[in-house]
Amino acid sequence: MTIITSKSNNLIKKTKKLLQKKYRKTSYLIEGWHLFEEAQKSGATFLNIFVVEDMAERLVGFERVTVVSPEVLKELTDSPAPQGIIVEVALEKTDWTQLSTGRFLVLEDVQDPGNVGTMVRTADAAGFDAVFLSNKSADLYNQKTLRSMQGSHFHLPIFRVEMDSFLDFCRDQRQPVIATTLSDQSVDYKTLPRLDSFALVMGNEGQGISEKMEKRADYLAHITMPGQAESLNVAVAAGILIFSLI
Structure with a gap:
C-alpha cells in the first residue's frame, strides 16, 4: 500500500x-x-x-x-x-426555476457561515422544501458552514439566487413572502395566518432585511421579546419562526 x-x-x-x-x-x-x-x-x-x-x-x-x-x-x-x-x-447543477410552490427558507445577505449552516439544518429538520441564499450570503461550502449543516445540504435543495428574480418568481407563483423585521409595520409572528406554502426571509445579522425586501414582502413579522435583550441571534430567531410556521 x-x-x-x-x-x-x-x-x-x-x-x-x-x-x-x-x-x-x-x-x-x-x-x-x-x-x-x-x-x-x-x-x-x-x-x-x-x-x-x-x-x-x-x-x-x-x-x-x-x-x-x-x-x-x-x-x-x-x-x-x-x-x-x-x-x-x-458539485451538482441545479435549476431553481423548475420549482413550484413550497415552504422555503430565504437567507438575504446572512454573513456568518455558522448561522447559515444552522438555519439550513433547522429548515431540514422542519421538513422545508428548499433554501435560497442571496449572492452576498456566506459560502455554502465553507468548512464552517458544512460542519454546521451536518449533511443537511444533501437532504434538501439549496440555491444561490438574485433576490429580484426570486421575488418575481414568488409573485408569479402567488407564493407569499414573510420577511422578518422590527419595523413599525411588522406584526407578531403568532398572528400570521396559516399558510400551506410561503417563503420565510431572514436578513443580515447587523442590517436585517433590505428596503427592497421590506417593500415587496407580503407579510412583515417579528418575535415579541418581553425581556431586555435588543435582538436575537438570527439562527435562533429562524428556529422559532420555522417551527411556528409548519
Missing part, C-alpha cells in the same frame, strides 16, 4: 486549493465519516477520497481512494482534529 506522506504531492496541493472559495468551481471538500455517510445516501459523486491508513479498510470497494498520513490529511481541512477521512465531492 502506497501512503502519501508529502504535503508537496501534486494531488494534495491541487486538492488543498478547494479550501478556498475561488477554486470551488466543480467540487468541494467534506470532512468526517458522518458527512461521508450522508453524501453516500444522497448519491453524491465522489471524485477523490483521502483516508488515514488505520481507517482504510472501511473503504474497501470504493474507487479513487488515496491513503495519506495524518499530517497530510490535516493539510486538507481547517479542522484541528480531522476524523480520518476527507472527500472531494462533485
Whole structure:
C-alpha cells in the first residue's frame, strides 16, 4: 500500500486549493465519516477520497481512494482534529426555476457561515422544501458552514439566487413572502395566518432585511421579546419562526 506522506504531492496541493472559495468551481471538500455517510445516501459523486491508513479498510470497494498520513490529511481541512477521512465531492447543477410552490427558507445577505449552516439544518429538520441564499450570503461550502449543516445540504435543495428574480418568481407563483423585521409595520409572528406554502426571509445579522425586501414582502413579522435583550441571534430567531410556521 502506497501512503502519501508529502504535503508537496501534486494531488494534495491541487486538492488543498478547494479550501478556498475561488477554486470551488466543480467540487468541494467534506470532512468526517458522518458527512461521508450522508453524501453516500444522497448519491453524491465522489471524485477523490483521502483516508488515514488505520481507517482504510472501511473503504474497501470504493474507487479513487488515496491513503495519506495524518499530517497530510490535516493539510486538507481547517479542522484541528480531522476524523480520518476527507472527500472531494462533485458539485451538482441545479435549476431553481423548475420549482413550484413550497415552504422555503430565504437567507438575504446572512454573513456568518455558522448561522447559515444552522438555519439550513433547522429548515431540514422542519421538513422545508428548499433554501435560497442571496449572492452576498456566506459560502455554502465553507468548512464552517458544512460542519454546521451536518449533511443537511444533501437532504434538501439549496440555491444561490438574485433576490429580484426570486421575488418575481414568488409573485408569479402567488407564493407569499414573510420577511422578518422590527419595523413599525411588522406584526407578531403568532398572528400570521396559516399558510400551506410561503417563503420565510431572514436578513443580515447587523442590517436585517433590505428596503427592497421590506417593500415587496407580503407579510412583515417579528418575535415579541418581553425581556431586555435588543435582538436575537438570527439562527435562533429562524428556529422559532420555522417551527411556528409548519
